[in-house]
Amino acid sequence: MPLLEIRDLHVSVEDQEILRGVDLTIEAGEVHAIMGPNGAGKSTLANLLSGREGYEATRGQVLYRGKDLLDRTPEQRARDGLFLAFQYPVEIPGVTNSYFMKASLNALRGARGEPELDAFDFLTLVKQKMKQLDFDESFLNRSVNEGFSGGEKKRNEILQMALLDPRLAVLDETDSGLDIDALRIVADGVRALGREDRAVLAITHYHRLLEYLVPDHVHVLVGGRIARSGDRGLALELEERGYGWLEQEGAA
Amino acid sequence: MSAAAEALARAFAPAAEGEPAWLAERRLEGLRLFEAAGLPHTKLEDWRFTSLDALESLELEPAPEAAPVDSGLADAVRAEVGPALCALFVDGREREIPAGEAEGISLEPLTRAAGNDALGLQGRLGALADPKRRSLTALNAALFAGGASLEIAADARPERPIHLVWLQSDGAHAAHPRFAIRAGAGSRACVIEHYVSGPGARGLCNPVTEIELEPGARLDHVVVQDQSGDVFQLGALAARGERDSELRTTSVALGGRLGRWDVYGTLAGEGARLELNGLYLARARQLLDHHTTIDHAAPRTTSEESFKGILDGRGHGVFHGRIHVRPDAQQIEAAQTHRSLLLSDQARINAKPQLEIYADDVRCSHGATVGQLDVDQLFYLRARGLTLARARALLTFGFAREICERIPLAPLREALERRVLNWLPAGDDA
Ligand SMILES: Nc1ncnc2c1ncn2[C@@H]1O[C@H](COP(=O)(O)OP(=O)(O)OP(=O)(O)O)[C@@H](O)[C@H]1O
Numbered sequence: 001m002p003l004l005e006i007r008d009l010h011v012s013v014e015d016q017e018i019l020r021g022v023d024l025t026i027e028a029g030e031v032h033a034i035m036g037p038n039g040a041g042k043s044t045l046a047n048l049l050s051g052r053e054g055y056e057a058t059r060g061q062v063l064y065r066g067k068d069l070l071d072r073t074p075e076q077r078a079r080d081g082l083f084l085a086f087q088y089p090v091e092i093p094g095v096t097n098s099y100f101m102k103a104s105l106n107a108l109r110g111a112r113g114e115p116e117l118d119a120f121d122f123l124t125l126v127k128q129k130m131k132q133l134d135f136d137e138s139f140l141n142r143s144v145n146e147g148f149s150g151g152e153k154k155r156n157e158i159l160q161m162a163l164l165d166p167r168l169a170v171l172d173e174t175d176s177g178l179d180i181d182a183l184r185i186v187a188d189g190v191r192a193l194g195r196e197d198r199a200v201l202a203i204t205h206y207h208r209l210l211e212y213l214v215p216d217h218v219h220v221l222v223g224g225r226i227a228r229s230g231d232r233g234l235a236l237e238l239e240e241r242g243y244g245w246l247e248q249e250g251a252a
Numbered sequence: 253m254s255a256a257a258e259a260l261a262r263a264f265a266p267a268a269e270g271e272p273a274w275l276a277e278r279r280l281e282g283l284r285l286f287e288a289a290g291l292p293h294t295k296l297e298d299w300r301f302t303s304l305d306a307l308e309s310l311e312l313e314p315a316p317e318a319a320p321v322d323s324g325l326a327d328a329v330r331a332e333v334g335p336a337l338c339a340l341f342v343d344g345r346e347r348e349i350p351a352g353e354a355e356g357i358s359l360e361p362l363t364r365a366a367g368n369d370a371l372g373l374q375g376r377l378g379a380l381a382d383p384k385r386r387s388l389t390a391l392n393a394a395l396f397a398g399g400a401s402l403e404i405a406a407d408a409r410p411e412r413p414i415h416l417v418w419l420q421s422d423g424a425h426a427a428h429p430r431f432a433i434r435a436g437a438g439s440r441a442c443v444i445e446h447y448v449s450g451p452g453a454r455g456l457c458n459p460v461t462e463i464e465l466e467p468g469a470r471l472d473h474v475v476v477q478d479q480s481g482d483v484f485q486l487g488a489l490a491a492r493g494e495r496d497s498e499l500r501t502t503s504v505a506l507g508g509r510l511g512r513w514d515v516y517g518t519l520a521g522e523g524a525r526l527e528l529n530g531l532y533l534a535r536a537r538q539l540l541d542h543h544t545t546i547d548h549a550a551p552r553t554t555s556e557e558s559f560k561g562i563l564d565g566r567g568h569g570v571f572h573g574r575i576h577v578r579p580d581a582q583q584i585e586a587a588q589t590h591r592s593l594l595l596s597d598q599a600r601i602n603a604k605p606q607l608e609i610y611a612d613d614v615r616c617s618h619g620a621t622v623g624q625l626d627v628d629q630l631f632y633l634r635a636r637g638l639t640l641a642r643a644r645a646l647l648t649f650g651f652a653r654e655i656c657e658r659i660p661l662a663p664l665r666e667a668l669e670r671r672v673l674n675w676l677p678a679g680d681d682a
Pocket residue numbers: 013014018036037038039040041042043044045054087
């Protein structure tokens with residue numbers, strides 16, 4: 001059974017059809033990349049998968065671990081191991097990063113039937129993860145994402161991913177705005193997940209990330225459809241030729 | 253007068269034994285003023301949104317002299333503050349008062365301190381909390397029993413905070429706690445007032461606190477209004493700061509059926525500073541009303557006022573913030589913000605700043621916002637596994653935290669943060 005199976009998915013936002021028949025299958029153990037021009041619908045797909053309000057599937061089906069995903073609340077999806085690294089992480093003044101992440105981790109642990117971590121065990125774990133990601137501990141006591149630089153926000157997403165250890169991680173342009181070192185760290189973070197029963201769906205504009213991530217499949221989303229799928233070679237080709245030729249093919 | 257006002261006034265007894273003659277006169281004056289004005293009503297501009305009609309059906313009685321004390325409640329409140337010089341009052345009367353002389357403070361029942369001419373209370377009591385300005389203050393002046401007088405010696409720096417627990421007894425009792433604080437020149441201290449009651453309380457608590465800060469005194473003052481859900485808390489604070497003094501008052505109000513707090517702050521000496529912070533949480537049919545008046549009566553004075561209100565259910569918040577700058581008071585800085593969060597469609601807020609600025613060298617800012625929880629923030633938390641209820645509670649807590657952070661004592665701050673966090677039902681998960 002695939003981890004994720006998307007069939008003929010049509011998605012509308014404010015009565016405007018953005019995704020127009022997406023098919024995508026992700027098996028456990030795989031890394032997939034989605035590329036595509038601005039406005040193609042990449043974030044729309046990520047948002048739909050994570051259950052954001054306002055994204056309506058008008059046709060088609062999404063199965064996660066063999067079960068319908070779309071009738072589940074965002075928190076149920078998260079508890080079931082789905083993780084979205086946001087393209088634009090949200091600032092939450094007044095709530096410390098550490099409190100937030102502990103609440104999140106314990107919610108997921110509870111759903112898995114594992115005991116909650118107390119403050120000490122949580123801090124031990126999160127500090128260990130921060131060290132691996134080369135992310136300063138001072139970020140624990142700051143309000144969630146408040147005043148973080150663009151790159152720091154992305155690192156914070158990766159930290160959460162490392163902590164929550166998801167089955168399926170959807171990374172929405174987590175590489176944008178990252179310097180080369182940070183990029184390597186993101187990739188390390190993703191690879192650290194890389195057990196047989198995990199999978200990653202990485203949305204990106206750059207071949208750069210894929211050099212580190214080494215995807216098994218690369219898809220190109222154009223005009224709300226997957227215009228082409230291939231291996232890493234496709235990413236290189238896109239970087240050289242742009243998306244124009246696919247847009248024309250799609251129109252033809 | 254209304255029936256409730258008459259019932260309140262009937263509790264008047266000529267001066268208790270041992271009270272000085274001047275105090276007996278003040279009590280009588282208070283009674284006259286209260287009888288003339290009656291209880292506040294909604295035809296008064298300052299009470300437009302806050303009706304005391306429900307008080308009429310209470311059949312209030314004077315608080316008994318020695319109501320039983322819920323020691324469990326008193327202990328719980330003490331534990332929230334941690335090590336402190338803690339005094340316990342029931343219906344405004346002293347039960348336990350610690351000795352603080354070693355730390356440079358003197359805390360005693362106000363009725364006793366009144367007889368000590370050296371303290372000069374004859375000239376001080378009611379000088380800030382003017383009974384002519386507010387009929388409830390007049391009522392307090394007429395009826396307060398016991399009360400507290402706190403003298404902080406010049407340059408004293410008591411290590412422990414001074415903690416006053418004002419317990420309201422069970423029943424429909426009327427109590428009128430009275431507190432007079434004088435912070436001596438150059439002193440530094442922290443005073444916490446807790447107004448609490450058990451679930452059987454359903455009366456009126458009508459406290460008045462007066463604070464005088466002598467030159468260079470610094471006082472951190474925290475007021476927690478955590479009455480049970482049927483109590484009417486109608487309180488006043490009047491403070492006056494002399495040259496280079498600093499008062500920081502932080503109020504957290506989450507209890508009571510109806511809570512009203514009138515604050516009068518006078519910056520009377522050059523360089524004086526007042527920081528006034530407030531957080532209030534109202535739900536069900538609670539009404540919490542804050543009226544503040546800050547009077548910049550001297551040049552180079554600063555005030556900074558931040559209030560936040562969180563309203564759920566049919567909760568109703570009222571905020572009125574008046575800032576007055578006198579014509580000869582130049583180089584003034586005054587900042588006021590009031591931010592409210594409405595968590596339900598039926599919650600209500602009436603907020604109004606009122607700036608009266610008669611000097612020209614003034615930097616004055618004010619801002620008011622009314623908001624709801626942010627959908628993107630809610631989604632972010634849910635996408636990390638938090639239930640909607642938990643996400644709402646956490647965001648609400650985040651909103652409140654800015655004010656909680658100004659509470660100087662870590663144990664109390666954390667206790668109040670926990671209260672805020674658990675104030676909203678967390679739904680199915682913890
Ligand atoms: N909430 C929304 N309201 C209105 N339009 C939306 C909304 N969300 C997405 N859209 C529209 O849907 C289209 C696809 O947007 P989406 O964010 O999915 O693109 P993307 O492929 O992620 O682009 P980018 O590479 O710039 O991140 C865009 O035209 C966008 O304006």
